[in-house]
Amino acid sequence: MSDKEIKSLEAIFEARIARDEKIEPKDWMPEKYRKTHIRQISQHAHSEIVGMLPEGNWISRAPSLRRKAALLAKVQDEAGHGLYLYAACETLGVSRDELYDQLHSGKAKYSSIFNYPTVTWADMGAIGWLVDGAAIINQVPLCNTSFGPYARAMVRVCKEESFHQRQGFEIMLKLCNGTPEQKEMAQDALNRWWWPSLMMLGPTDAESIHTEQSMKWKLKRKTNDELRQQFIDQTVPQADLLGITVPDPDLKWNEETGHYDFGEINWDEFWQVVKGHGPCNKKRMKDRVNAWENGAWVRDAAMAYAEKNEKRKLKEAI
Numbered sequence: 001m002s003d004k005e006i007k008s009l010e011a012i013f014e015a016r017i018a019r020d021e022k023i024e025p026k027d028w029m030p031e032k033y034r035k036t037h038i039r040q041i042s043q044h045a046h047s048e049i050v051g052m053l054p055e056g057n058w059i060s061r062a063p064s065l066r067r068k069a070a071l072l073a074k075v076q077d078e079a080g081h082g083l084y085l086y087a088a089c090e091t092l093g094v095s096r097d098e099l100y101d102q103l104h105s106g107k108a109k110y111s112s113i114f115n116y117p118t119v120t121w122a123d124m125g126a127i128g129w130l131v132d133g134a135a136i137i138n139q140v141p142l143c144n145t146s147f148g149p150y151a152r153a154m155v156r157v158c159k160e161e162s163f164h165q166r167q168g169f170e171i172m173l174k175l176c177n178g179t180p181e182q183k184e185m186a187q188d189a190l191n192r193w194w195w196p197s198l199m200m201l202g203p204t205d206a207e208s209i210h211t212e213q214s215m216k217w218k219l220k221r222k223t224n225d226e227l228r229q230q231f232i233d234q235t236v237p238q239a240d241l242l243g244i245t246v247p248d249p250d251l252k253w254n255e256e257t258g259h260y261d262f263g264e265i266n267w268d269e270f271w272q273v274v275k276g277h278g279p280c281n282k283k284r285m286k287d288r289v290n291a292w293e294n295g296a297w298v299r300d301a302a303m304a305y306a307e308k309n310e311k312r313k314l315k316e317a318i
């Protein structure tokens with residue numbers, strides 16, 4: 001294709017973005033748009049899949065049948081989210097096997113937040129409340145993202161995330177209204193999960209290499225800092241309601257801006273975790289690869305069953 005033809009296709013594409021039209025897999029799109037979507041959607045899918053591990057750890061130790069059923073359903077939802085997102089990513093011309101290879105070889109990124117340990121039951125509350133809470137704030141704007149399959153996947157994901165957030169908050173509420181020891185567990189979980197939850201929303205806008213272009217293409221509808229501020233403004237009153245304290249001495253309501261001011265985030269810690277040196281990165285990867293290898297027989301059985309069915313159908317057609 002000549003440069004002139006590409007320029008004209010680009011102009012049509014940009015005009016469609018400006019009109020808020022959805023871009024569909026078979027539409028022409030700039031190569032950079034395709035690649036950046038594969039990057040973000042696959043990282044998102046990997047995060048959902050790795051995100052099952054810290055909570056899966058607690059399914060067999062949930063304190064009651066009701067809690068076990070809710071946690072099990074939540075973890076299964078995360079698997080479903082990963083699958084919708086891998087499917088959305090595949091429409092951009094990358095195969096599921098390539099995506100799995102990238103994850104299992106340690107080449108792919110996934111969310112920093114899932115590299116922290118889950119040491120008490122209160123962590124299940126804090127993850128639902130804070131991590132899924134931050135995920136909703138990040139993901140609701142993505143329901144309106146410009147790439148059709150991603151936007152449509154996000155509608156269902158967000159509905160399910162909302163249940164996840166509520167079940168987490170309810171665990172926290174119960175602990176905070178329980179014995180002093182239970183309330184202390186809730187406070188301890190908030191202390192450990194607060195800062196990583198703020199980091200989860202990505203580096204500051206000044207440090208974010210993709211935000212400017214992604215905002216132009218309407219892949220991202222809000223910047224990392226906007227999402228972080230929204231998360232803080234929404235979550236601090238919830239901590240007040242629970243009667244526990246956000247571990248930030250600089251946190252203060254600012255009448256003038258109508259937002260909370262907050263303390264310095266430890267970005268060194270964030271980049272260490274992103275680069276693979278967080279408290280659980282190695283364990284998460286090992287568990288994920290083990291799960292993949294131990295599940296080989298299920299995939300083989302499914303393939304054998306599909307082949308058998310195919311042959312039967314062919315025979316019936318003759």
Ligand code: 3HC
Nearest residue numbers: 040044047110111112132135200201202208209210211274
């Ligand atoms: N963890 C790991 N890496 C991160 C990160 C995080 N929390 N935040 C940013 N990064 C990485 C980026 O991937 C990018 O690396 P790359 O160039 O190698 O791809 C680099 O740091 C620079 O960051 P940018 O801000 O420039 O990157 P983005 O514009 O992609 O913004 C994002 C980052 C806000 C996470 C954005 O990608 C996004 O909104 N993604 C979709 C949502 C998502 O993936 N959420 C992850 C959590 S899913 C989840 O929480 C599941 C739920 O069930 C709890």
